[in-house]
Amino acid sequence: MRRELSIDIETYCELDIRKVGAYRYANHESFEILLLAYAYDDEPVSIIDLAKGEILPLFLIHDIQSEDITKGITITAYNANFERxxxxxxxxxxxxPNAWDCTAVWASILGLPNTLGKVGEVLRLEEDQQKLKTGKALINYFCKPCKPTKRNQGRTRNLPEHDPEKWELFKEYCIGDVIAERAIRRKLKNFPMTDTERExxxxxxxxxxxxxxxxQQLVSNIVDYNTEHVAVLEAEAIEISGLDNPQSLAQLKGWFLKHEGVEIKSLTKDTIPELLERTDISGNGKRLLEIRQELSKTSVSKYDAMQRAACDDDRIRGILQFYGANRTGRWAGRIVQVHNLPRNSDDIDIARELVVDGDFEMLELLYPSTSRVFSELIRTAIVAPDDKSFVVADFSAIEARVIAWLAGEKWRQDVFASHGKIYEASASQMFKVPLEEVTKDLRQKGKVSELALGYQGGKHALIAMGALDMGIPEEELPELVDAWRKSSPNIVKLWKTVETAAIxxxxxxxxxxxxxxxxxxxxKGILFIQLPSGRRLAYVKPELKRGNFDKLALCYMGMDQTKKIWTTQWTYGGKLVENIVQAVARDCLGVAMLRIDRSESPIVMHVHDEVVCEVEDQMTDLVLASAYELMSQPIKWAPGLELNADGFVAKFYQK
Known part of the structure; x- marks a missing residue:
């Protein structure tokens, strides 16, 4: 019979784990484990006070070091990657990881919050099973450096002997985490992770x-240049304005009111260009605005994150979070946020070489905006070792293919089975012109419609997708919505079918x-949507309530991603279809990743519908061809879904 070993640890490190990630944190010279609480099955929780010299028993060391789950021990923790x-x-x-299970992943799969305390609140654990409310203060006291003061005799760290009472409370807190994790696991056992998801x-x-x-050469060169560049701009702004802090919005507003007689309400990327066009602002005022505009573009936060998070071998780890988007099960980016990096220009190789060489003089001559160059170079800071290259392969138009398949929109399926030009084909269907007669203007309208309207979006969805920036008049947008929906009646029908079924x-x-x-x-109080793959999406505590226009609508409990609170979320047919389509696309990616991994091609990263392998140079062509084949092969649970892949080989990551 299998035994479960529940574990929670408390640690100290000079680094901020939120900024550097678990891998860099755990390998820093200042890192140490202070406390380790554990329990087997339903036995009482024990705690080892490592900070005060206690040692782990041999049986516990043996069980933690088990390399295979078949040895009879499953190690469980909330956010097991951290403990491991x-x-x-x-x-x-x-x-x-073979012997480990992560309770946080189980919770995410069920649409629950991603922190132990909040999951405990949502599941209404009994009082002694919930995290102590004082936990955050105790972590700040013992797990992080402290500011030296006269009161603490100038020390930079709090040890157990500095407050024995707090230390005993901290040990109770650690024990409470094991109790809470175990209680959560019991509640979730009726909904175990599938074998495929565990794999x-x-x-x-x-x-x-x-x-x-x-x-690191590219990263450090950009960070150093940016520091100097910002200092030069700030010095110029101080000389012009006489302000102590020319980046202060309040000080700038005051300066413009006093010296220009202009009242400024905001200084954003949208308002500054309008202000620069005004004739009642002097040359000095416009230069201050230009400096403000340039400073807003000079953020190198992702490069800073790369420097902070890099381990001793210059690799950053932990940049992907499994089930980070618990509405669909897609991965989320962490530390560097690789999911929202800017695309590269065609001449990025030249700019990159200049930056690596430190030739910023030539860079400034060739490129009018170094900030734009730095933004585009972020991807290229991720590189393959000298004797290896990246093999990058991604699905072509995966969401468009999935929604066409699910809805049974035959003309779309025919497009993906042949030429694959969905934007042109959509324009052809919308405007009733032959495919070969689709103009650049019509293609633009077809493209924005495809990107904005598949999930029951309307005029505002087109605007959010950039229709007005493309030069499409606002008065034409309702016509685009109507034309797109008429050309795709089965997708429109799918919205209604899904909403009706859920209700x-x-x-x-x-x-x-x-x-x-x-x-x-x-x-059991959850609405599940079982996907073709067998995986299930979860909507906690679903209810039917009267919504807009007194229409019966579906709502559920979930995390408000803006306010970061657990609250009522409203949904509808198009939104549910979006969840389903993105989840199916994610499952397709999962199948492809497992196939590629089994072919012994080491995946080091994946972004959206793209897989990145790090391969010996002499093997790249073979691996790329294999990746194409593996990603394009039919999927057993998706009969008739047309899949295709594209890709390239490169020494640095790019798009």
């Missing part, structure tokens, strides 16, 4: 353990199945 990474550093050996999580852990190499499942508490086995299931 820290214990790897503690033991001086890499602990593979993907294990692959995710290996990918994060590998990490990606950073070109029916919640109202009648019984399963409702639509095409491709997509099933809406109400079970």
């Amino acid at each position: 990474t820290c214990l790897s550093s503690f033991f001086g050996q890499k602990l593979p 993907l999580w294990l692959l995710d852990q290996h990918i994060n353990d590998r990490g990606v190499l950073i070109d 029916k499942a919640v109202r009648e508490h019984r399963p409702v199945t639509i095409q491709y086995g997509i099933t809406f299931i109400y079970e």
Whole structure:
């Protein structure tokens, strides 16, 4: 019979884990484990006070160091990657993830919050099972450096002997984490992770353990140049204005009112260009605005993050979070946020070479905006080692393919089975012209419509996708919406079908199945949407309420991503279709990643629908061809879904 070993640790390090990530944190010279609380199955929780010299028992060391889950022990923790990474550093050996389970992932799969305390609140754990409210203060006291003061005799760290009472409370807090994690795990055991998801999580852990190499020369050159550049601009602004802090919005507003007689309400990327066009602002005033504009573009925060998070081998690890988007199950970016990096220009190789050489004089001559260049170079800071290259392969128009397949929109499926030019084909359908007669203007309208309207979006969705910036008159937008919907009646029908099925499942508490086995299931206070892959999306505490226009609508409990609070979320057919389509696309990526991993091509990163492998130079062509084939192969649970892949080989990451 398998035994479960629940673990929680408390640690100290001079570094801020939120800024450097778990891997850099755990391998810093100042890192140490202070406390380790553990329990087997339902036994009482024990705690080892490592900070005060206690040692781990041999049986516990043996079980933690188990390399295979088949040995009879499953190690569980909330955010297991942290415990595993820290214990790897503690033991001086890499602990593979095979024997570990992550309760945080289980919670995310069920649509619950991603912190232990908040999950406990949502699941209404009993008082002694919830995290102590004083936990944050105790962590700040013992786990982080402190500011030297006369009161603390100038020390930079708080040790147990500095406040024995707090230390005993901290030990209770650590024990409480194990109790809470174990209680959460019991509550979630009715909804275990599928074998496929566990296999993907294990692959995710290996990918994060590998990490990606950073070109430290490029990164440090940009950070150093930016520091000097900002200092020069700030000095010029001080000379012009006489202000103590020319980056202060309040001081700038006061200066413009006093010296220019102009009242400024805001200084943003949208308002500054308008102010620069005004004739009642002097040359000095306009120069201050230009400096403000340039300073707003000179952020090198991602380069700073790369420097901070790089381990001793110049690799950054832990940049992907499994099930980071718990509405769809997609991965989320961490530390450097590789999911929202700017695209590269065609001449990026030249700019990159100049930066690596430190030739910023030539860079400034060739490029009018160094800030734009630095923005585009972020991707290229991720590099392959000298004897290796990146093989990058990605799905072509995966979401458009999935929604066409799910809706049974035949003309779209025919496009993907042939030429694949969906923007031109959409314009052809919308405006009733032959494909070969689609003009550049019509293609633009087809493109923005495709990007904005697939999930029941309307005029405002087109505007958000940049329709007005493309020069499309606002009065034409309703016509675009109408033309797109008329050209894709089965997608419009899918919105209604999905909404009706979800509402029916919640109202009648019984399963409702639509095409491709997509099933809406109400079970134990959760609405599940079972996908073709068998994976299920979760919507906690679904309810039917009257919404806009007194229409019956579906709502559920979830995290408000703006306010970061657990609250009521409203949804509708198009939004549910978006969740389903993105989740199916994510499952396609999962299948592709497992296939590629089994082919022994080491994945070091993946972004959206793109997989990045780090391969020996002599193997790149073979691996790229293999990746194309593996990503384009049919998927058993998606009969008729047309998939295709594209890609390239490069010494640095780019797009």
